[in-house]
Amino acid sequence: MASAAAAGDGGTLVVGSYQEPTVYDPNHQYSWETYRVDRHIYESLLAEDLSKPAAKGPPDLVPALAESWQVSDDATTFTFHLRRNVKFHDGTDFDAHAVEFNVRRFHDPAFEFYDVKANAFMKAVYGDLKSFEVLDSHTIRYTFNHPFRDFLRMLPQGNYVSGIFSPQALKRYGQDGLAQHATGTGPFRLVTRVHGEKTELARNDQYWGTRAHVERVVFRPITDDATRLAALQAGEIDILTRTPADAVATLTGSGYSVPESAGAGLLYLGWNFRNRFAQQLPVRQAIIQAIDREGLAKTLFKGHALAAYSILNPGNTAFDPKQRDYAYDPEAARRLLAGAGFKDGDIRFTIATDEANQPSIEWIQRDLAKVGIHVDILSQEWLTYTSNLPKLAPEVALTSMEWGFVTPLWVRIVYQGYVVSRGGAELVGLELKEAVETASREVDESKAIAAWQHANGLLQQQAATVPLVSFTRYFTTSAKVRGFNVPAQNWYDLSRVSLSA
Template sequence: MRTAGTEGKGKGSPVALASSSSGGTPRVGGTLVVGEYQEPTVYDPNHQYSWETYRVDRHIYESLVGEDLSKPSSEGPPPLIPALAESWQVSDDATTFTFKLRHGVKFHDGTPFDAQAVAFNVRRFHDKSFEYYDVKANAFMKAVYGDLKSFDVVDDYTVRYVFNRPFRDFPRMLPQGNYVSGIFSPEALKTWGQDGLAEHAAGTGPFRLVTRVHGEKTELARNEQYWGPSPYVDKIVFRPITDDSTRLAALQAGEIDILTRTPADAVQPLSSGGYAVPESTGADLLYLGWNFKNKFVQDVRVRQAIIQSIDREGLAKTLFKGHAMAAYSILNPGNTAYDPAQKDFAFDPDAARLLLSAAGFKDGDISFTIATDEANQPFIEWIQRDLAKVGITVKILSQEWLTYTSNLPHLSDDIALASMEWGFVTPLWLRIVYQGYVVARGGKDLLGPELAAAIDVASVEADEAKAIPLWKSANGLLQKQAGVVPLLTFTRYFATSAKVRGFNAPAQNWYDLSRVWLTT
């Protein structure tokens, strides 16, 4: 039995707990404004998706386990730390996880956090006999809890999860930004219902939800009863500003303090103008997933040729001005199994043409659509030009984020590829990609049983030292089959005004704003 976690941080003065790297004595007060590049989805831990949503609601809801987001990206994936659990034990076979819960914690609605509250949360998406079981929540959480054998309340402040097979990555999955295990108040769900919880979010986090105006803003206020260090700022306002130039202008005009997804053209001017544009390589990755129902995609030679036709280095250096890294593996640089030497196919248009000819296709024979959200349309246009050079005709279907993502489960046969920005620090990410972008899109048989078996073996290996090479081996098989199209990773994702202090961009897809403060 392995034990992890400590008593964790306690309640304290925000000034006394300041980091020496924050740039002076922190100032308490003020309103921090964040410019998001997408409209968030919903503030319900078991219904939400997208990083811009989780960047908001991770400050409202907390999981049993957290991540130390104060670590710079150069130090690799953020270490796991206690959150609503003070400590946890993992059985030697990595099937049983026992959590000792934190005492004295209250939800934002004043109700107590305890083992029964955790049980209510788990039963919502796992126990079909439960009065408040929710089919939608079950679908969202299945990737993490689909193999859960049992959940038990050991005592008022101890809970135990037992899985059918080893699940070494379970603690790491708890604070992740999809399949969110944030704990909500049972009373809030009872009062507002399954769909009403998002508008009346009640967690235990350092900030509480004040208001959400769709398309305009989300406002959070400091949780004065927070169990941990009190946040520095009084309020955080998240503003969705989907147009890059408008979002940049808002930062330069002082209307926002933190900008998400910094336009590549703006990095140098901002840096020279007194703004901070921290260099970091997180778990984020831009990539394309196949729609295996498309007749052209079903031929591995076509998939390989398409990858060989895309100048990823040129994309990173030209369109993204060198503020991105070309990606040749779905295991992103922030992933514990990332290996820069493990690459799929080099840029080689001549070899691509030979493959297409061997598959029986002439110039103009292959024509399909690539679907994307509006933010990623520019790089799809780059790919459109690259593929035209080898005789492939591409149409682009571009939609705003919420419309685009709602249509992803229902891709028409003429769509061959769809863009996505995602990534995890755990190599379990490879299984998520396989299930979500291969199996769910009709590619399991096309990519063969060897890949499926390799992913299954890696998934249940309890020893991390043994698991990493297994994941690399499975990744090699995915690459050989051209099972996904990695494109690039951003290296300058956030920008902050000169008055922002304590902001850190970790090797993760989100941040901790409770430790951020503003100068006058």
């Protein structure tokens, strides 16, 4: 049962989000702005200690719906002992059979409530799952075909989400209805969602853990930077997401907190290898050499971002600042293009982006023009943009994304999601594929990190992605917000936050 709230607790916390969330179904959702909401509704077997400051490194894994666990020496078998006396928001019991229902939904085609869409979303984590067993009412076991050292770290991640929902809710509302009636075990419960306007959560006073401080949390999607900033300054929101870089100095001088952090994410470009220019290594290398990433970080982001030369972001456990791809050198880029037989104006393609990242793409457009490459920009609002990513037109050579993980398994996710699925596996070579598989199955942590760094080096040699920047001033809080921590992760814990009078 939840502990009592401290004196003075209460009130409504308002968060200004920079994107419209997707859906509040843990097996259907994607995007950080979605997970920043529904991680407070749904919980996984493990959680992360999001009270750990970013400067102290990735958050530690801590018990959540599982009180303890054991991992076999070969990292193929994971046994979890579940927390007792936990209720879903609808009053039904959380136990081993509830977890079994969740797993069978996305893994067992013979299950009555199997969902093809959920299977597609969850395959990156559970595609190699050999078996799931209920050992007793509060003990479960996952067994994988191959070693999967990163499984525990993947459980509380914001994509391929392993949050546990109420089986009764899915039975009642259906596969697509669960998102409108999100029912988990977390410190907050869903009250309402109005697309384009707000998502409102209420404190779960029957929560098994420490009761949240605030009574309600409202997430308001405000996609325009200036409008979102004005809402903060007018006192309409308490926490601002993705702080406009040119406002940091003004905000810090006006009583707001804009904490510095090196998170788990970065802004980068992914290739569409079905584009004829993206298929050529000299062109990919030249494009990277033509982009002034230091200038992008210092000018467009006013120094509140770090130039990125690796897809392994600073918050990743395998990050090595010495691993760098191709340095900024427009003259070398011109020589590469000429050597490949291209003259000024011969190369023309489209970069697709969401609206939030359009200014960065416009910067890149100007840089590439300097080496004779013409870029058209296709900019769309987030939900439209992401829905179109699986069906890219051949004239689109690059797409923007803001993503990243603290685990080096991120390299495999990038390889599968931005190389293999986009037609680039043969182009970048068998050596990279084998390096990713070797690193994925390594059990020893130090050996695994070395293996991931090797795979990352091959990824860099092939110019298989275009890292741009990682942000260092992402959130802003008003003076009345207490207890908000920015961890070395892409989300936060609002159950620890309170509001002063």
